[in-house]
Amino acid sequence: MNQQRLQRVLAGMKAAGLEQILVTATTSLYYLTGYWVEPHERMIALWLCADGKAVLFGNEIFGLSSTRELPFVAHKDGDDPVAALAAAVRPGKLGIDKFWYSKFLIGLMEHRPDVRPVLGSQPVDENRQYKDEAERQAMRHASAMNDQVMAAAIAGLKAGVRENELAALVNREYLARGADCEGTQLVCFGPNGADPHHSGDGTVLKPGDSVIFDIFTPISRYWCDMTRTVFYKTVSQKQRQVYELVRRANEAAEAAIRPGVPLGKLDEIARKVITEGGYGHCFTHRLGHGCGIDCHEPPDVSGVSQAVCQPGMVFSIEPGIYLPGEFGVRIEDLVMVTEDGCEVLNKYPKDLQVIE
Template identity: 40%
Template sequence: MKIKRVNNVLEIMKERGLSQLLINDIYSIYYLTGVYIDSGERFFSLLLKTNGEHKLFVNRLFLLQANCLVDKVIYSDTDSIMNIVSKYLDSNTPLGVDKELPAKFLLPLIHGGAAKEYKIGSLCIDQVRGIKDKEEQDKMRIVSKINDSAMERLKNIIIPGISEKEAANKLLDIYYELGADEYSFEPLIAFGENAAEPHHSVDNTILKDGDCILFDIGCKKNMYCADMTRTFFYKQVSEEHQKIYDCVKQANEKAIHQIKPGIRFKDIDQVARTYIEDAGYGDKFTHRLGHFIGIEVHEYGDVSESNSDIIQEGMIFSIEPGIYIQGDVGVRIEDLVMVTKDGCELLNYYSKVLEVII
């Protein structure tokens, strides 16, 4: 068990009036125990109780993988697992349940009267995961450095006649060569007008002179995720496309410059959004400014105009403004930042100066 992390969760549970919390999110269980098990359809859960009587419910199939210092409750496929779980719950107090808990497990608890009431308790751990400790910060630096190197190598494989799929197919080998474990998400590679779709699916589009080249890529190392976007141009860049690129770059840098503890997330979003609006492209910036990242590439929390939460030291999130002109071009520049005592540390060092690939 990661004792400090668990204690931080227990403190928030007490603040929220919860004495018991059932965690089913496999990444949250890993975060608290160091055990990662993808149990598929089988029940796998960590029960936290403020009295210290924590339990890890695990199917016998995964027993050897569940190597951690927490009491285990082992069950078989033929057991009625939710009846077993109920025996460890206090039926006279509320139960915090994970947002990831499937109805097929939750409903038997409700029908069996396993707790006084049921509350979504995920925020108790999401808030703790949102502030990275030193171990996590170091891992995020390492994986982001790998991603920077991968961006350089990926750019260098661009040749006349290459397709999006051909470029994407080379990326996994690049990551392996650099020491990454796997993708953190499937790469988003878009040429020309395809880049105007912020979540374009890679296809057989062939690169043409004058196209933009958008690389949104990420890898995992030691369970932690990288994510970065850069936009290049091929052979030439028009005056209008140069203007769009410069606008996005300035929006990215201005937002990053404002990041420090005590500032609201919505105010950071507003800095970038206002700059793009003033340049005449406001309706072409169609998404939030950023998302949290760590064990998962998208974690709880974001940088958006609806988020009034206060930025705190240790948080790590993306800053990724974009401008998307349908049928023409898409430009996005994304960096990961880690909040420090009096500002932020940029985790991506790959240049943001416009590059035209010849």
């Protein structure tokens, strides 16, 4: 167990009025225990009590064993996976991880009608927002790698290339630099870029296309996530105007980041630039999201976010403009809030580029 993180989570439980919680998400378990378990359909749950009692329940196939500070209670395939857990938990309110399968929760409720499940991810999620020193180094390292991979991806633009070939190139470049795994990379040519979540398909590059690279992967468990938009062979007046608006929105939001600034204010600052430029209705998503052991995690960077910038927070700033049937532009950096401002983790330039 990471004792510092555990103590902060226990304090968060007390603040939230939660005497006991179940932590079950792979990434949250890793954050607290250092164990990386992908249970798929099987059951794993860390039971944490505000008095510091902690017990891990899970299938024996995960290969875990008890330690002095963390007992492990195993079940086998074919057993009722929640029986031992149901026998242990205390009556009353029990905080449940937002990502626990309903089949386990309903099983637990059938065993224990005296237990009242409530949403219980908040103490862990809240703490995961504030990266400690080791995590800050991991985030910097991942984004430095991403700057290199972005350069390689843009260098891969050439006549006849397809989106999915570039997505494969991005994954190869990641793996060569020690990334944990491959992922679905968003490579979007021309009109495909108007869909914010288009992923690379067989579309062939054409002169005049905008090209969006939204590329992300974990390295040593911590994610990078960056987007750049470039133009192939030529750029129209309209493309240039839209690009400069998005770039100004990105830079205006980043310039405003310092401890104490509400994240909703950052969304407002970026949106104002794009709205005043006449494209407010084409910026269809929130400004950004927290990033860490999950690519998308708290805090939310949107107009309804209640979060406030605090040192150690890492999140994306990714305004975009999407013109269906024409093209899209998005520019995204990961940023880290520091004691007196912000560190932009991505250094790849944002000047408009026309690739010959």
